Amino acid sequence: MQQMTKYSEEELIARLQNKDQAAFSYLYDNYAAALNGIIIRMVEETQLAEDILQEAFLKIWNNFKQYDSSKGRLFTWMINITRNLTIDTLRSKGYKKQQKISQDENSVSDYRDKSFNTEKFDTIGLRKQLQQLKPDQKIIIDLAYFYGYTQEEISKEMNIPLGTVKTRMRTAIIELRKILQYN
Amino acid sequence: MEKEEIISSGLLEMYAIGATSAEETKQVEQWKIDYPAVAEELYQIEIAMEAYALFNAVQPAVHLKSEILASIDSKNNLKTVATPGKIISISPLWKSMAAAALVLLVGSAVLNLLFYNKYKNANSKYEEGQQQMALQTEKLNELNKDWTLVQSKYSQPVALKGLEAAPDAAAKIFWMKNTGETYIDPSNLPDVPAGMQYQLWAIIDGKPVDAGMITSKVGKKYKIQKMKTFGKVQAFAVTLETTGGNPTPKGKMYVMGEI
Incomplete structure (x- = not known):
């Protein structure tokens, strides 16, 4: 990936395990916007969103020894930390998950203009491609990926059987992979 | 489960986006070790999801980076100098408190002395007055007695x-x-x-x-x-x-x- 032009993932991980602040700065430059994108999907208040992003990075820095590369990629691990932290924070403040879902169906295009531009992705082209995702597929991805819904919660929310949730999720991600591959 | 079944189950996708239960997570991690094809599939799913996240990225406020870097910096420093730092930060407070207490104590002692002297003065004056009054009372009593004597009809x-x-x-x-x-x-x-x-x-x-x-x-x-x-x-x-x-x-x- 484009983010690894400076460090390989292995190198980055090794440096972060040694508390290399330059590596951390690099990590921030490459992933802060993506993590922020996840947070602001769920959090409307700018200050709270910034607090969560800061805490997420602190958590990544302080708990880096817990990262196990055999279990998943670094970025995926960071995304999971950020998503869980955001959900926990909202929960502790009494928010409910359901509140922001309905207005979210067009959220990909909502955030397009502010989106993180990488050299690799033609965002305008990708946006068109992402519109090929069926709404059912996109919602299922977003619910899980951006809102931390469990399979059971998605099943309840969309009123579909649990097995269908898994099948649709797989179809949606395969579709997504195809779109990404062609870009 | 065969690797094809695993791949088509939808569980890998769930795992990649953090939507699996603790039990399912353990299962997927085991499959990853057992089947290289599963690990490869999962890797591709993760890359796809990461790309999706990057596509949905929103740049945070510029000031945040320096704040976050500063906060990890201060946390690092805290670990090594926490103890002396605490002593240094507390001790001047105690010093100034002790100094303030001493000033108060001395001030109080001076005032005590002042008030004690005033009290002694007042007390001796009071006793003097008491004595004089006793004398006068005695004189008055005598005069009264004399006067009663003179006044008596007998x-x-x-x-x-x-x-x-x-x-x-x-x-x-x-x-x-x-x-x-x-x-x-x-x-x-x-x-x-x-x-x-x-x-x-x-x-x-x-x-x-x-x-x-x-x-x-x-x-x-x-x-x-x-x-x-x-x-x-x-x-x-x-x-x-x-x-x-x-x-x-x-x-x-x-x-x-x-x-």
């Missing part, structure tokens, strides 16, 4: 007039008709020479009867003093006798008066 005043030995001398007797008590005011008797004392005589049936010794002046003043008691008496006389007096008058008579 009191029979008898003026004793100066005789040949001291023509200017005088004395007053107050004889209580109801009780026979006899008082003398010797204020106008001449000063007594050393070793001598005035003696009062009651003249009863023409004979002098000892009525008691007159206490000499204290300072410049005589007091009205109580003498012996008589039921009936015709006259009183004062003679100058040797200290302690005599059974019968031996010295010169100074004053005399008839009732």
Whole structure:
């Protein structure tokens, strides 16, 4: 990936395990916007969103020894930390998950203009491609990926059987992979 | 489960986006170890999802980066210098508190001394006043007593007039008709020479009867003093006798008066 032009993932991980602040700065430059994108999907208040992003990075820095590369990629691990932290924070403040879902169906295009531009992705082209995702597929991805819904919660929310949730999720991600591959 | 079944189950996708239960997570992690094809599939899913996240990225505020870097920096420093840092940060507070306490203590001591001196002053003045008042009260009581004596309806005043030995001398007797008590005011008797004392005589049936010794002046003043008691008496006389007096008058008579 484009983010690894400076460090390989292995190198980055090794440096972060040694508390290399330059590596951390690099990590921030490459992933802060993506993590922020996840947070602001769920959090409307700018200050709270910034607090969560800061805490997420602190958590990544302080708990880096817990990262196990055999279990998943670094970025995926960071995304999971950020998503869980955001959900926990909202929960502790009494928010409910359901509140922001309905207005979210067009959220990909909502955030397009502010989106993180990488050299690799033609965002305008990708946006068109992402519109090929069926709404059912996109919602299922977003619910899980951006809102931390469990399979059971998605099943309840969309009123579909649990097995269908898994099948649709797989179809949606395969579709997504195809779109990404062609870009 | 066969690897094809695993791949098509949808669980890998769930795992990649963190939507699996703890049990499912463990299962997927095991499959990843057991089947390289599963691991590869998962890797591709993760890359796809990461790309999706990057596509949805929103740049955070510019100031956040320096804040976050500063916060990890201060956290790192905290670990190594936390203990001395704490001591340094607390000790000046205690120092200033101790200094403040000392200032307060000294100030309090000074004030205590000041107030104690004032108290002592006031107290001695108060005691002085008490003493003076006691003196005045005593004087007043005496005067009251004297005055009662003079005022009493039973009191029979008898003026004793100066005789040949001291023509200017005088004395007053107050004889209580109801009780026979006899008082003398010797204020106008001449000063007594050393070793001598005035003696009062009651003249009863023409004979002098000892009525008691007159206490000499204290300072410049005589007091009205109580003498012996008589039921009936015709006259009183004062003679100058040797200290302690005599059974019968031996010295010169100074004053005399008839009732």
